[in-house]
Amino acid sequence: MNTIQKKIFTLTSVIVVIMMGIWIALSLYIRQTHDQYNEILQRYLVLNEANEDSQTLITELNNYLYDPTPANMRKIEDSESAILSMESQIWELGHVENEFELVNYIHLMDSLMATVQRSISLADQEDSEAAFREFSEATRIANYISDTKTSLVETEIETYDVVYRGIIARSTEVNRFGIWLILLLTFTLMMFSYMLSRSITRPINQLTEAANTLSLGDFEKVVTVHSNDEFSFLAKTFNRMRLNINNLILEIQKQAELEKELQDNKILLHESQFRSLQSQINPHFLFNTLNTISKKAYLEGSQETSDMLVNVADLLRYNLKSLDRSVTLMEEVAILDRYMAIQKARYTERLIFLKDIDDTLLDSRIPALTLQPIIENAIIHSVETREEGGKVTFRIKNDRDFIRIEIEDDGPGIAQETSDRLLDGSYVSKEGHSTGIGFINVVKRMQLFYDSDDLIQIESKLGLGTVIRLFIPKQRGVSEHV
Amino acid sequence: MNKLLSLFALLTLSVLGYLTYVSAESIINTEWHEPLPLSRENQHYRLVLISQDSDTPFWNSVAKGAVERAEQEGVMLEVLNNYGKNDEVFLSNLELGIHSRVDGIIVQGLDEEAFKELTKVKAAFYSIPIITIGEDVPMEESLRRTYVGSDHFLAGKLIAQQLIADMGETGEVAILLDENTHYYQTLRMEGIESILKLYPDITLIKVPTDPSKDKVMATTQNLLNQYPDIEGFIAVNADAASGMIQEISRRKQIAPLYNYSFDDHADIDSLMQQGKLDAIVAQDPEKMGNWGVGLLIEWLEGETVPLDFDGYFTPVRIRESQDGL
Incomplete structure (x- = not known):
């Protein structure tokens, strides 16, 4: 993986290496040129120095001829050895172009020294006239040396003309090269810098765009970043985050949907039951008729029949009221008494009904028609089916936060499976009820009313009887477990 | 757009x-x-050709022949020379050559003491061989190895014969000489005289003169005053030909006169073309240069030792003017 740091570092190192390369090449070039210049200058200097040495020799000879002391003699010897050493240096300067003049130059210096020697020996022999003749010849030779030097220098200039022009042309060429190189480098570096900056900014832009898309709520679009550095990592992380958020949202949506469905179902159930109840009960006429019959029976002296009819009418009236109203426990118990009176009339001794009621608890409110269907069930199973009759016990007891209502019968009992199905509402009863309201309806209404599932218990032993317990919260909405 | 931009960048880059x-x-x-470095061991012969009158076609041809041969021989x-006649520069060139201890000197002979001194004493001191070219100096006086060039005696004879053929056997003939004696002019003179003395009716008038143009013209003027009937003019000294012709043409018709000279001066060619000279002696300067170098090398190599002291003569011939007057 290329990191951004690595990229920047590479670019900088490349620049540094290129600059160093140029610097080294330039230094080498300048040094080479310097060497060339030095070499050329050296040639002229050597040529000139030899000439000067020759002139010095003439001066020394002149001094010696006028003043022949060993000191002056030594000076002549010094000059001569200087000339000799120059000669070997001059040989080094030789090339094909200047061969003739160069050899002339050297031979002229030899001739000069020979002439000087002759002049000295003539002077030593006291032949001063001959010595001065040789001296004037030496002077002429020195002039020839001068002339030859001049023509040598001219030859040098001619010969090296090409070289000089080459050097000049080359430096011009180097200048031009420098300009092109600078242009090339500038352009290349600009391009690389652009590419580098783009490789950084482009992923940022892409990320920004992706972030924008995300913030607008589009979690479906895949984040794509063309990069091979940290940004690709960032993009991957970003993508993962996006997927996670997307999954979470989907989950929440699913849950919400489920919840909504549930709610809808409940409302539907409620409504349908209510409607079915409404449609079943159309008893106004019947109720009025019952009252009329009751009065007639009373007038005709049938006290008992009249009371029964009143009971039936009251029961009907109670039942006609809306099913979703709440009533006090007292009312519920009162209507239960009327119902039991009717049943008592029907079953006579076969039905034993026992009540054990804590009167202090009768102010609590419960859904209407809760107790009657349960009692009815108990009567159906324990009394109606059995010839010897049965016993139904009804209790209202205080049980801490709850009012415990127990309906006990001594019937054949119900199977555990059936009682479970009764509680979760999946049991379909075939028995006809006076109110048209079955046990399951009670269970569901309790659940809806108290918003709690476990307020009803069924305890049954096969052949011994069944106890149904309702737990009514003293405060509505409090649904803590017992 | 992006593609275009990168294409452009790539193009610029390339x-x-x-x-x-x-x-x-x-x-x-x-x-x-x-330039190639010099080898101290394997040295070439260093020869010098020293002449005066570097501006004349004659000496240019000598130099050309010599240079060609030198290149050929490796x-x-x-070539050391000077413009016009300048003995001082000429002699110092010679001295320079000698003190430079060249391997051989080819030099235009100069009939002068200083020249003889240099060749006899100095050159001999360094044992440098000297060959005279074009003009000779007697061997006894210069210790030259040999002479390469025209046989001036023969040239004189040729011009005299041409004169006789053109002019006839009677008449006055003026001969212009350099007032300083030059060996080659003396030889030419002798050549001319050797012919003309056979014709007693021909009067020979020798006129020595300074070679500068003014002097030549003055001399010619005097000559014409003194001898108005002169029919033939021979400029033994080619330098004098131009001045001589100019003066004559001021005074007389050139055409009926018989004018002769030699080819060793720059003006000769144009005078010939104008038809003012009837004939000249043509020499072969290129051959002189060529031969001179060759002989010197032969001597240095030891192939021909000694060289013929009498000299090696290059051919001479008469060249008549184009219009034949």
């Missing part, structure tokens, strides 16, 4: 790269050829 490459290549290829030849 153009710049190419230009930089071309520039770099031209720097690397800027080479100069340093020896170094330096």
Whole structure:
């Protein structure tokens, strides 16, 4: 993986290496040129120095001829050895172009020294006239040396003309090269810098765009970043985050949907039951008729029949009221008494009904028609089916936060499976009820009313009887477990 | 757009790269050829050709022949010369050559003491061989190895014969000489005289003169005053021909006169073309140069030792004017 740091570092190192390369090449070039210049200058200097040495020799000879002391003699010897050493240096300067003049130059210096020697020996022999003749010849030779030097220098200039022009042309060429190189480098570096900056900014832009898309709520679009550095990592992380958020949202949506469905179902159930109840009960006429019959029976002296009819009418009236109203426990118990009176009339001794009621608890409110269907069930199973009759016990007891209502019968009992199905509402009863309201309806209404599932218990032993317990919260909405 | 931009960038990059490459290549290829170094052991012969009158076609041809031969033989030849007649520069060139201890000297002979001194004493001191060219100096006086050039005695005879053939056997003939004696002029003179003395009706008038133009014209003027009937003019000294012709043409018709000279001066060619000279002696200067170098090398190599002291003569012939007057 290329990191951004690595990229920047590479670019900088490349620049540094290129600059160093140029610097080294330039230094080498300048040094080479310097060497060339030095070499050329050296040639002229050597040529000139030899000439000067020759002139010095003439001066020394002149001094010696006028003043022949060993000191002056030594000076002549010094000059001569200087000339000799120059000669070997001059040989080094030789090339094909200047061969003739160069050899002339050297031979002229030899001739000069020979002439000087002759002049000295003539002077030593006291032949001063001959010595001065040789001296004037030496002077002429020195002039020839001068002339030859001049023509040598001219030859040098001619010969090296090409070289000089080459050097000049080359430096011009180097200048031009420098300009092109600078242009090339500038352009290349600009391009690389652009590419580098783009490789950084482009992923940022892409990320920004992706972030924008995300913030607008589009979690479906895949984040794509063309990069091979940290940004690709960032993009991957970003993508993962996006997927996670997307999954979470989907989950929440699913849950919400489920919840909504549930709610809808409940409302539907409620409504349908209510409607079915409404449609079943159309008893106004019947109720009025019952009252009329009751009065007639009373007038005709049938006290008992009249009371029964009143009971039936009251029961009907109670039942006609809306099913979703709440009533006090007292009312519920009162209507239960009327119902039991009717049943008592029907079953006579076969039905034993026992009540054990804590009167202090009768102010609590419960859904209407809760107790009657349960009692009815108990009567159906324990009394109606059995010839010897049965016993139904009804209790209202205080049980801490709850009012415990127990309906006990001594019937054949119900199977555990059936009682479970009764509680979760999946049991379909075939028995006809006076109110048209079955046990399951009670269970569901309790659940809806108290918003709690476990307020009803069924305890049954096969052949011994069944106890149904309702737990009514003293405060509505409090649904803590017992 | 983006594609276009990168294409443009790539194009610019390649153009710049190419230009930089071309520039770099031209720097690397800027080479100069340093002259070849000198070998101290394997030295070529160093010869000098020393002459005066470097401005004349004659001496240019001599130098040309010599240089050609030197290149052919692979020896170094330096031509030292001076414009016009300048004995001082000429002699110092000779002295320079001698003190430079060249291997051989080819020199235009100069009939003068200083010249003889240099060749006899100095050159002999360094044992440098000297060959005279074009003009000779007697061997006894110069210790030259040999002479290469025209047989001036023969040239004199040829011109005299031409004169007789053109003019006839009677008449006055003026001969212009350099007032300083030159060996070659003396030889030419002798050649002419050797012929003309056979014709007693021909009067020979020798006129020595300074070779400068003014003097030549003055001399010619005097001559014409003194001898108005002169029919033939021979400029033994070719330098005098131009002045002589100019003066004559001021005074007389050139055409009926008989004018002769030699080819060793720059003006001769144009005078010939104008038909003012009837005939000249043509020499072969290129051959002189060529031969001179060859002989010197032969001597140095020891192939021909000694060289013929009498000299090696190059051919001479009469060249008549184009219009034949």
